[in-house]
Amino acid sequence: GLIWYDGELVPWRDATTHVLTHTLHYGMGVFEGVRAYETPRGTAIFRLQEHTKRLFNSARILNMTIPFSVEEINQAQIAAVRENKLASAYMRPMVFYGSEGMGLRADNLKTHVIVAAWTWGAYLGADNMERGIRIRTSSYTRHHVNVTMCRAKANGNYINSMLALQEAVRDGYDEALLLDTEGYVAEGSGENIFAVFDGELHTPTLLSALDGITRKTIFTLADELGIKVVERRMTRDELYVADEAFFTGTAAEVTPIRELDGRTIGCGSRGPLTEKLQSLYFDHVSGKRDD
Ligand code: PLP
Numbered sequence: 161g162l163i164w165y166d167g168e169l170v171p172w173r174d175a176t177t178h179v180l181t182h183t184l185h186y187g188m189g190v191f192e193g194v195r196a197y198e199t200p201r202g203t204a205i206f207r208l209q210e211h212t213k214r215l216f217n218s219a220r221i222l223n224m225t226i227p228f229s230v231e232e233i234n235q236a237q238i239a240a241v242r243e244n245k246l247a248s249a250y251m252r253p254m255v256f257y258g259s260e261g262m263g264l265r266a267d268n269l270k271t272h273v274i275v276a277a278w279t280w281g282a283y284l285g286a287d288n289m290e291r292g293i294r295i296r297t298s299s300y301t302r303h304h305v306n307v308t309m310c311r312a313k314a315n316g317n318y319i320n321s322m323l324a325l326q327e328a329v330r331d332g333y334d335e336a337l338l339l340d341t342e343g344y345v346a347e348g349s350g351e352n353i354f355a356v357f358d359g360e361l362h363t364p365t366l367l368s369a370l371d372g373i374t375r376k377t378i379f380t381l382a383d384e385l386g387i388k389v390v391e392r393r394m395t396r397d398e399l400y401v402a403d404e405a406f407f408t409g410t411a412a413e414v415t416p417i418r419e420l421d422g423r424t425i426g427c428g429s430r431g432p433l434t435e436k437l438q439s440l441y442f443d444h445v446s447g448k449r450d451d
Contacts, residue, residue: 161244164236164275167228169243175274182257182269187316189256190218193350193410196241196249196277199447203247206410206445207373208234211253214373218312219255224271226255233273240277250280250411256315283350283411284334289438292418292430293334293407295348297396298324302338302346302368311371321349335407337396337420340368345394351407351415354378355399356426356433360388362402374408374441381440387433396420404431406438413445414438 163175183189192215196205212233219226226233233253241249258270282289300320324336328349337353340346346368347353352375354363361382363375382389399405404426405417414437416430430438443449 161278162240164240164273166272166274167232167236169239175276177256177272178259180259180262182259182262182266183315185262186264186266187319188222188224188266189254189315190215190222190224190313191252191254191315192218192313194237194251194253195280195410195445196246196251197445197447198247201447203241203249204447205237205241205251207377208237210373210376211410212237214313214371215253215255218314221312222314224255224257226273227271228273233275236273236275237277240275244277246277246279248279249277251275251277254315280411282413282415283409284407284415288334288415289413290416290430292416292425292428294332294419295335295337295417295421296328296331296333297421298327298336298338298349300324300327300336300338301341303341310366310368313370318350325349335415335417337399339396343395344368345396345399348407348409348412351409351412353399353417354406354408355394355402356404356431357398357402359433360390361433362390362392362394364394365391372408374410374413377441377444378408378414378437381437381444385436385440399425402426404434406431406434414441 161172162169165175192211194211196203253275261268300323328336336349338346352372400423407415416434
């Protein structure tokens with residue numbers, strides 16, 4: 161396959177970097193996760209503009225300057241899918257510092273950009289899209305709120321996510337639920353969370369969760385169904401007694417949650433509103449609707 165690397169498509173094996181790459185040492189970098197789907201009109205990247213905008217915003221928050229225009233980064237993603245002849249794809253744009261120097265000043269460093277694309281199925285398991293996943297509350301917290309980097313999809317924000325997911329998997333769960341530093345529900349390791357209470361959709365505010373593009377899409381779909389969406393602080397025990405719960409994310413798409421900390425949520429499988437939104441989501445991304 162080919163990877164877009166600083167303006168050129170290069171063979172996968174040549175898309176390498178030096179061991180003194182600054183980002184490898186200090187973790188200062190930003191990235192995106194984007195999906196392209198097969199549609200009746202060919203392969204289409206879902207919410208390309210929004211992902212590129214978030215990438216540039218993440219870089220701005222971390223004071224990194226992307227040496228390409230928004231349009232160039234859009235085209236890079238299109239090229240990565242097209243030139244690899246992928247009908248559907250997961251794409252990974254990433255911005256990182258080069259190996260021109262060490263230390264924390266980082267004022268003499270080149271900023272590099274790559275876009276890789278590959279085929280990736282259901283992130284949390286195909287069977288789980290219907291059956292739902294089992295999750296546990298993590299001993300690791302989401303602490304964007306303390307570092308004022310809530311809006312950045314930054315490499316460094318994923319250390320706790322990884323530790324949380326590894327802890328969950330080691331204990332036999334499919335995913336982790338991270339709380340914020342005050343103990344309120346934040347998000348999954350790489351997903352936003354929603355709960356259903358009496359026909360309404362509730363989701364945590366953006367104080368401790370990433371501003372998910374899938375989350376926003378769910379708002380739109382809920383609006384079309386005439387379902388009220390409430391953004392608020394939520395506790396883990398409220399989730400125990402929710403009628404339904406699900407995760408959203410570019411990788412996880414819409415994944416039902418059937419159990420949290422050993423408590424069965426709702427009917428113990430995919431709930432009716434989750435099923436409806438999941439099916440609308442897949443119709444939406446695969447262009448089976450007009451918008
Ligand atoms: N929360 C975190 C920590 C994530 O990494 C992601 C994935 O990008 C999400 C939420 C979901 O965001 P999106 O729907 O934009 O993929």
